[in-house]
Amino acid sequence: MDDTSNAPETTADATGKAKRLVLIDGSGYIFRAYHGLPPLTRKSDGLPVGAVSGFCNMLVKLIKENRGDDAPSHLAVIFDAGSKTFRNDLYDGYKANRPPPPEDLIPQFPLVRDATRAFGLPAIELAGFEADDLICTYAHLAVQQGFEVTVISSDKDLMQLVNDKVTMMDPVKGTPVGREQVIEKFGVPPELVVDAQALIGDSVDNVPGAPGIGVKTAAQLLIEYGDLDSVLARAGEIKQEKRRQTLIDFKDQILMSRELVRLRCDTPVPAEIATFVLKQPEADILAAFLAAMEFNSLARRIGGSLSLESTTALAQIPTAPISRPLYGVKTELGEKQPFDLDAYECVQTIEQLQTWVRRCEQAQVIAVDTETDDLSATHAKLCGISLSTDTNCACYIPLGHLASDGLDFGGGDDLKQIPLDQAIALLKPVLENRNILKVGQNIKYDLSVLKRYGIDVAPYDDTMLMSYVVEGGLHGHGMDELSQLHLGHTPIPFKQVAGSGKTLKSFKFVALKEATQYAAEDADVTLRLWHVLKPRLVRDRLNTVYETLERGMPKALSEMELNGIRVDPQVLRNLSQDFGTRMNAIEQEAHAHLGRPFNLNSPQQLGVVFFDEMKLPGGKRTASGQWATDVKVLEDIAEGKNGTGAGQTLAKLLLDYRQMAKLKGTYTDALVEYADPQTQRIHTSFHLASTTTGRLASNEPNLQNIPIRTGEGRKIRTAFIAKPGCKLISADYSQIELRLLAHIGDIEQLKKAFSDGQDIHAMTASEMFGVPMADMTSEIRRRAKAINFGIIYGISGFGLANQLGIDQGEASRYIKTYFERFPGIKDYMDATKQFLRDNGFVQTLMGRKIHIPEINGKGGAIKAFAERAAINAPIQGTAADIIRRAMMRMQPRLDAAGFTTRMLLQVHDELIFEAPEAEVAAVIPLIQEVMQNAALPAVQISVPLVVEAKAANNWDEAH
DNA sequence: GCAATCACG
DNA sequence: GACGTACGTGATTGCA
Incomplete structure (x- = not known):
């Protein structure tokens, strides 16, 4: 790679200025920024941003240091793409010992790339290769083009690049690393570093090397014999018996290790070096980014000390525009542009698809939509996949289409499709790439469909859920409605391409031209919606609600739905x-x-x-x-x-x-x-955005209203069974809404009763009617129970009278007594109603907003209805939030503990599991623990959350 | 496509 | 004093 014989002789460009390329190991920066700083979160919504902040400070320092006469002409920041690389194919143990990145660092990876671009610098990465490989390739190319190269990194793996044109710079010490420093470190010159590392190995990256041989021995051997091949060829001559035997026995392992540590200098090039021309940051873009991140002091500091005036003579040369709007920054880009349906591409060849894969890798945020032959995600067959990488830039990849006569596509080019397995093989790395955010509208559906084709889509965002968080209660969250609302655009109706009623045909029979326009438009709309809604989350301080109550749900629910529950x-x-x-x-x-x-x-x-x-x-x-x-x-x-x-x-x-x-x-x-x-399993579908309170809804079939209240009805539950060798476990929150009422309304008597484990309805009755607990009758308790539930629903004398079969006057007296005994409840109700009148919404303990626009309605009845809904919503909604948190944590916890128990259903305050008999006893306490602590650490409920769990052969007995 | 009914939390 | 009423869902059936 240090073969520079083809390089032009000059190292200066036409202006006479020296051409110098600085390549920064961005991934190294991220980890240093993360570990070097206390965990910092964005004030408005708790988004972790410590590493982003540290990274920005490093960029500022870097820009300051690289201005003036000896400034580099070109600069790029190179990142790891994070997905598997070709080295994993060489050796599946490669980097296997690496712990996964900390949880609060993960959301910062894309932000750091945004930061880089905001500073006007190219952020470069490539799936399948490490940052080191890209740095190597660029260094090699740059030298060929007459550049001098500086690599800023403290990674010793990059020392193999050093030569008379390529220098490293240690970002921590600020000292150059040249040939001398390499020899100091490895005992051999740069050209032998690969050979030395092959022998030494690396315990951190899990490169095996030669057992028992370290830096000293490796250097000694290489100096003596010239290079690794000679060492291995002449291993028999080595006097030390053990060393000789190691080199002979582990020859293959050593050679493989060399391939692992050898950097590739021939990777594809995501962007030309010419586009790396160093330019000054655009002040408004940078300011917008810093404002969105709420880095106020940094913004002030930059405004003053890092003057944004021209710093280099080349500042005016235009470079590639930022490929997408910055995270959390309101942008003029895109969403109001007219739709151009003819710009969409139908992807029918491998070459086309490869181009789209590269486009996705560049874009980093893409919209994905799947087209299928069925509404049920658990059964549907894939007809095609659409992608969008930018406004009006979208494609449809038909995969399961048939000619309208039902025959396979065979003939002309217009009916050509990429074979399904080949398309999946190309798309899977993109859809699973940790650094490419996949945006979907109701993405649970796509997760389920693609999972059945072997693809685990991650990470993802869901525009439906963003809308639900921002404007829940104000309108529906289907794509057509959101498109109309935010983009002023009506997408092609499904029935226009596929018909409806009797003319309804499977999507696979839709002609490719129409299918492409319909499907690609959906992806285009989805990406545009993301650009509108993601900033809204931040602006309205709802990002934490989205991240902690919504983001993980599609995955959790998709798994449950695919599991299904067995019936007899x-x-x-x-x-x-x-x-x-x-x-x-x-x-x-x-x-x-x-x-x-x-x-x-x-x-x-x-x-x-x-x-x-x-x-x-x-x-x-x-x-x-x-x-x-x-x-x-x-x-x-x-x-x-x-x-x-x-x-x-x-x-x-x-x-x-x-x-x-x-x-x-x-x-x-x-x-x-x-x-x-x-x-024999039933796969329901849970809907995430159809209730006003945050509860789920189940349909096709609804498994949340299976009878239980009558003996005849309960028989149906006996048909819900576990597979052989397993039991069903039902775990439900005991009285969760009343407990939340006690907490939210801060009702001391109720809180104490729950803490003491008392019968809450009997306690209420005793308090209200002055009956000692010992003398409690079932009738008095029944009345108190009805009142307790009535309170949760926003009680009225009429309603309570109806429920209890008493006259309204008596019911009203009960309510009056209740409020006198528990004044905190009256206070809560009045305060909640006032809050609704002031704000048009109420909130759960977790911060979920529930809009109730009816409060502004005309009639007194409508307003009264809105007030009752407002009293109920924080209670029902907080319970819904809590069980959501339990659900998102549950499967990972079960997996981590080595259980194969699976979560099957949610019924508002109950979770149903299927557990191997041998696991039952041990898994129940884990389930209870996850559920009981689900509100933590966000909220500490001042009343214990009790979860009762039971295992049995069917749902009737388990409940 | 709406109204009435009834299953659940 | 009048408004009409418990909160949140989904599926089925009859009937216009």
Whole structure:
């Protein structure tokens, strides 16, 4: 590599100025910045930024030191791409001993690149290669082009580069490292460093080397024999027996070690050296970045001491523009540009795809969207993948399309596709590259689909969740709605390309031109949305909410959904049959009783029968004027409360029929259809952004409303089972919402009762009605329980009266008594309502905002509704936040402890697991620990969070 | 596509 | 004094 025979003789460019290239080992800088500084976080949202700050200070120092007459003409900062490199293919143990970077450093990696660009310097990296390889390649190329090169790094691996044109500079000591210093370090000149390292090995990078041979021996051998090949060839001549034997025995290992330490000088070049021309930072970009990072003192310091006036004669030469807006910086770039659907590319050849892969590596933030043949992420087959790297810069890669006649693509070029496995092989490194942020809209879907094709997408952002955090409660968070809202653009409707209803066709039959426009536009929209929403997170100080309550959820939920829960279809079929038989019998009896047939499923016909024909008194109307026939009404009739006793039999029959119909239609029949015929597992989908409070919602099928309250209903739970050799574990938070009420409202009596492990409803009853605990009756306790729940829902006398079947006056007196006994609750309610009126939103303990715009509505009813929602939202929402945190931590904790237990379901305050029988006893305490401590360290709840857990063969017994 | 009903926390 | 009411969801059915 130090062969410079082809180099031009001159080392000066046309201006006569010396051409000098400075290459900075950026990754080394990051770690030094991180370890050299106390952990610093951004004030507004707690984003860790210590390393970024230290890095910026180093850049300032660097720029100061490299100005004036002896300034370099070119400069670049080189980073590790972080993913696996070709060295892992040579030796899978390479760097295997390296611990993963600290958790609070990870989010800073992309920020450091942003910092570099903000300072007007190129940030260069390349997947598959280490920074050292790129430095080596650039140094080599630069020398060929007549440059002198300075490498700023303290990495001894780079010493192999040193020659008369290439010098190293130690950034810590500030001293040059030339040939002499290399010899001092290794005992051999730079050209023998590789050979020496091959013998010495490196315990940090896990390079094996030759056992028992260190720096001294290696140098001695190499000096004696000339180079490593000679040492190995003539190993037999070595007098020391042990050393001789080592060199013979470990010859292959030594040669492999040499390949590991030898830097590549022939990597692809992400950017030409000409683009590294040193220029001054653009003041507004730098200022915007520093402001976003909240580095105020640094910004002041730079404004003064580091004058941003021209520092080099070459400052005016334009360089490549910053490829993307800076993190957290509001930008004019991009999002308002008109959409150009014809600019999208349909990627049909390997060469095209390789170009896009390189584009992604450069962009560092890309949008990804998958197109499939099914809405269910756990079953859908991939039709294609779209990518966007910049505004109006997007592509679609068709992978599973068929000609509209259903035949495979074979013929003309317009129907050509890259074979699926080849495309996956090229895309996987990008989608898994730690330094390329993948942005998705509802990315849980894409995680699940791609996981089934062997790709673990990471890291990722989700624009749907960003919107949910920033504007939850104000509107929906689907892509079309967000695009309309933030970009003023209506994306091509899905039904326009795939049809709807009877004309609906699978996406794989959509012609590639239309498919490309539709799919690539989605990726383009998603990336633009990211540019709008990411800064909003920072501006509205919601980044921590996003990072701690949302960011990890797509991965956790994707895993759960892919796991699925096993059911026994036979149990469900038997229940269906049982319910069906009984329904038929009831139907016959009801028809006979009335003397004519009618539709038992029709509330309207039922209302006519009871209130028009039989003329029962006390009929109530629903909102739309129909007769109400819900359970309450039917129960009243069945109990003869209308005083006439008429209709009792019919009402009882209908109550039974309704229950059977519900259980059969919604559960036993439907669930069998959802079970995978092979695995007998049901894969629900959890939605992350559909509730106002932060709760999840489950659909297709909804597994969060499986019956439990009646004996007949509970039978359905016995069909939910564990696979052979396993148990189901149900772990639920006991009374979490009441505990949170006690904490949030700061109610001493409630807090004490929970701390003492008392029966909270009995305690409430005792306090309210003055009944000693010893004399508590179940009826009094029942009333107190209803009041406790009513409080959580924003109680009203009417509602409580309804619930307890008492008159409104009495209910109102209960509430009054409650507020007198627990004045803290009244204070909480009043304060919450006032906060809502002032701000239009309320917040959970974790800082999640819940907008309730109805508070500004016209009617008193609407406002009253908004106030009740406001009272409930912080309680329900905090509980939701807590279980989210538990869920995001759970699988990593289980894995780390060596368990194979898997999380399957969440039901608001309960988590369901499938655990091998042998793990059950040990895993339950771990599950409880994770759940009970889930609020920490963000919030210390002043009441213990108790988690009850139980294992059994089915969900009924486990709960 | 809406209203009514009812399953869950 | 009137408003109408417990908070948050999803699936099914009938009916316009």
